[in-house]
Amino acid sequence: MRRWAWAMLAGVSLLATGGATGQETQTATLGATNTHYDGAMAAPKSAPSFGDEFNRAIDPRRWRWDVSANKRGWPNHELQYYVGPKRSNARIENGALVIEARREAARDEPDWGGQDYTSAKLVTQKTLGFGFYEVRAKLPCGRGMWPAIWLLPMDGVRWPDGGEIDIMEMVGWNPDVIHATVHSAAYNHVRKTQRGSQTDVPGACTDFHRYQLDWTPDMITIGVDGRAYMRVKNDKPGGAAAWPFTRPYSLILNLAVGGDWGGQKGVDDAALPQRMDVDYVRYWKR
Numbered sequence: 001m002r003r004w005a006w007a008m009l010a011g012v013s014l015l016a017t018g019g020a021t022g023q024e025t026q027t028a029t030l031g032a033t034n035t036h037y038d039g040a041m042a043a044p045k046s047a048p049s050f051g052d053e054f055n056r057a058i059d060p061r062r063w064r065w066d067v068s069a070n071k072r073g074w075p076n077h078e079l080q081y082y083v084g085p086k087r088s089n090a091r092i093e094n095g096a097l098v099i100e101a102r103r104e105a106a107r108d109e110p111d112w113g114g115q116d117y118t119s120a121k122l123v124t125q126k127t128l129g130f131g132f133y134e135v136r137a138k139l140p141c142g143r144g145m146w147p148a149i150w151l152l153p154m155d156g157v158r159w160p161d162g163g164e165i166d167i168m169e170m171v172g173w174n175p176d177v178i179h180a181t182v183h184s185a186a187y188n189h190v191r192k193t194q195r196g197s198q199t200d201v202p203g204a205c206t207d208f209h210r211y212q213l214d215w216t217p218d219m220i221t222i223g224v225d226g227r228a229y230m231r232v233k234n235d236k237p238g239g240a241a242a243w244p245f246t247r248p249y250s251l252i253l254n255l256a257v258g259g260d261w262g263g264q265k266g267v268d269d270a271a272l273p274q275r276m277d278v279d280y281v282r283y284w285k286r
Helices: none
Strands: 036-041 049-053 061-063 080-082 088-095 095-104 117-119 121-125 133-137 147-152 165-171 176-185 197-201 209-216 219-224 227-233 250-257 274-285
Touching: 036 219, 080 250, 095 121, 095 250, 117 176, 117 250, 133 147, 133 165, 165 209, 165 219, 176 219, 176 227, 197 227, 250 274
Parallel strands: 080 117
Antiparallel strands: 036 227, 049 274, 061 121, 088 095, 095 117, 095 274, 121 250, 133 209, 133 274, 147 165, 147 250, 165 176, 176 197, 209 219, 219 227
């Protein structure tokens, strides 16, 4: 999630610069299809090392609300104001986490930056790392919606040097097409060298699906409903510039509005509110 032109990380202003060796075929869009893979994926049978079944209120021991860029505006020219815990854009409803985007201006908030939409962004309090991730979610398909399930390091390293793993992204103007992408200093969308793939998921907006990541020291595999469609290996020159995926990351769940990708065809205000429902988050440490 996120995201394509991250200019900040953990509230610190960053520069998205290259300076790394190694190139791949340039991609023509913000999505990428250069690392397609087809294979089975299966979650471990053991109990997860970390997770949330969202049976009660959002647990502040597990999650924090990221509101760090509301005043200055979020990256990628996104249009939303991310609320904190006192507002109900993020809530538990019928055994699932709801992250809801609304057409409203939070003028009463001291950090309001003039946005005309509200939404929410939740980040795990603890960092995770190598292992298997599974997030069961139902996505919003209104035009202008940009839901994401993704990971970033929270150690202050600038983007994209620390890497980014996008388990699932979808843009509402192209519903039921799911994207998986990884970014690093050598391979990122700014250089048009990001590595990723996409797949059709019929019913992504009407049914729950399992979005999965298998992350090992030398390979990242991403899939949905037990079938992988992207695989990236640690087989490119450039050292950490090509493969920074060696540090713990936090898992992020958010729903952006508009932006350079999500807003390419505008925002359908009449379709709001829109919501991403998350049935559970599960992580098995490796």
